Amino acid sequence: MTFLTSPTERSTTRDHPRARDAQGAARRRNDADVRGTRLPATFDVTAEMEEWARRNTPDVAQSATDAFRDYWRARPDPEGRKADWLAAWRGWMRREQATIERQPGYRGPARQTAPIAAIRIPVEAMCRDHRGHRAATCGLCRSERIEAR
Numbered sequence: 791m792t793f794l795t796s797p798t799e800r801s802t803t804r805d806h807p808r809a810r811d812a813q814g815a816a817r818r819r820n821d822a823d824v825r826g827t828r829l830p831a832t833f834d835v836t837a838e839m840e841e842w843a844r845r846n847t848p849d850v851a852q853s854a855t856d857a858f859r860d861y862w863r864a865r866p867d868p869e870g871r872k873a874d875w876l877a878a879w880r881g882w883m884r885r886e887q888a889t890i891e892r893q894p895g896y897r898g899p900a901r902q903t904a905p906i907a908a909i910r911i912p913v914e915a916m917c918r919d920h921r922g923h924r925a926a927t928c929g930l931c932r933s934e935r936i937e938a939r
């Protein structure tokens with residue numbers, strides 16, 4: 791028995807179900823590379839991420855990751871897709887740190903806190919009776935005056 795197919799009907803690897811599946815998988819992988827993926831359902835802070843945050847974004851609260859998750863879950867496609875969620879998280883944390891550092895009164899990361907510089911008073915301005923006190927504002931002299939009344 792002969793089985794004739796016309797050239798247009800001839801089966802090719804392209805049309806083979808398995809080949810088509812493989813091509814589909816490759817295409818899907820490629821799509822993920824190009825368009826990214828949604829935030830994984832479980833996006834947890836690992837020990838490595840915690841260590842990174844301690845070194846690079848020491849002032850950012852842990853709750854920043856909750857905000858990150860909510861923000862990206864609420865975001866529609868295509869902006870809600872990222873090629874690298876770990877990099878996206880690091881970028882979020884850096885922006886949070888930068889925002890904190892721009893706030894007035896920011897005194898530097900806790901880990902870099904310098905000892906309060908010793909207050910230097912010129913000798914001519916120093917109280918003659920109380921070392922380290924300014925004559926003009928010497929609280930010890932004032933309290934002695936009050937006691938002497």
Ligand SMILES: [Zn+2]
Binds near residue numbers: 917919920925929932
């Ligand atoms: Zn004094």
